Amino acid sequence: MSVSVRPATPADREGIVxxxxxxxxIPGGLARRPEEVTADYGDYALANDVCLVAVEADGFICGxxxxxxxxxxxxxxxxxxxxxxxxxxxxGLGIGSKLFEALIAWARAAQPEILRIxxxxxxxxxxxxxxxxxxxxxxxxxxxxxxxxxxGRFEDDILMxxxxx
Ligand SMILES: CC(C)(COP(=O)(O)OP(=O)(O)OC[C@H]1O[C@@H](n2cnc3c(N)ncnc32)[C@H](O)[C@@H]1OP(=O)(O)O)[C@@H](O)C(=O)NCCC(=O)NCCS
Numbered sequence: 328m329s330v331s332v333r334p335a336t337p338a339d340r341e342g343i344v345x346x347x348x349x350x351x352x353i354p355g356g357l358a359r360r361p362e363e364v365t366a367d368y369g370d371y372a373l374a375n376d377v378c379l380v381a382v383e384a385d386g387f388i389c390g391x392x393x394x395x396x397x398x399x400x401x402x403x404x405x406x407x408x409x410x411x412x413x414x415x416x417x418x419g420l421g422i423g424s425k426l427f428e429a430l431i432a433w434a435r436a437a438q439p440e441i442l443r444i445x446x447x448x449x450x451x452x453x454x455x456x457x458x459x460x461x462x463x464x465x466x467x468x469x470x471x472x473x474x475x476x477x478x479g480r481f482e483d484d485i486l487m488x489x490x491x492x
Contacts, residue, residue, distance in 0.1 A: 340369030342388035
């Protein structure tokens with residue numbers, strides 16, 4: 328299957344919303360629940376400093392990644408607020424890796440310099456964590472009981488960071 332990664336455009340809004348609704352419907356991945364992926368989610372994703380989509384030959388958006396530079400001067404070299412999603416039927420095919428490679432290339436070329444990329448993941452999301460480790464992200468901490476699941480159980484969040492220097 329041929330998948331290309333490119334910057335998202337306003338024409339991708341609906342595809343991004345549909346993608347996130349499909350991914351959010353599977354528990355254990357995205358923090359957002361399906362009902363929290365509202366119609367304006369595409370605009371929210373596009374408003375980030377970087378928003379990339381993975382697109383199949385027929386235009387189907389099968390993956391998306393976005394993140395933003397921290398605004399305060401002291402943190403201005405940091406890219407945070409990262410969210411990545413690959414359609415449930417397309418996971419494990421290398422699309423997430425491709426999205427990250429493009430994001431890291433964008434960050435390396437950004438001016439002023441971006442020297443750190445950070446993200447959080449649920450402690451039970453072992454698959455995503457393996458991918459982040461393979462990309463070079465290091466575990467930096469654990470936030471106890473940061474998440475609360477629909478059944479009332481708590482879940483810790485793991486903080487991870489990738490240095491670009
Ligand atoms: C996490 C995610 C973005 C990875 O994208 P992907 O296209 O499946 O990843 P790739 O195919 O490039 O890489 C595969 C690696 O991702 C990990 N992975 C995570 N979820 C996976 C899944 N459902 N199926 C297969 N691999 C998965 C594995 O570690 C795998 O590495 P391995 O082959 O060494 O076991 C994607 O699975 C996804 O959208 N998951 C649901 C949402 C989510 O968890 N987002 C991240 C929140 S922090």
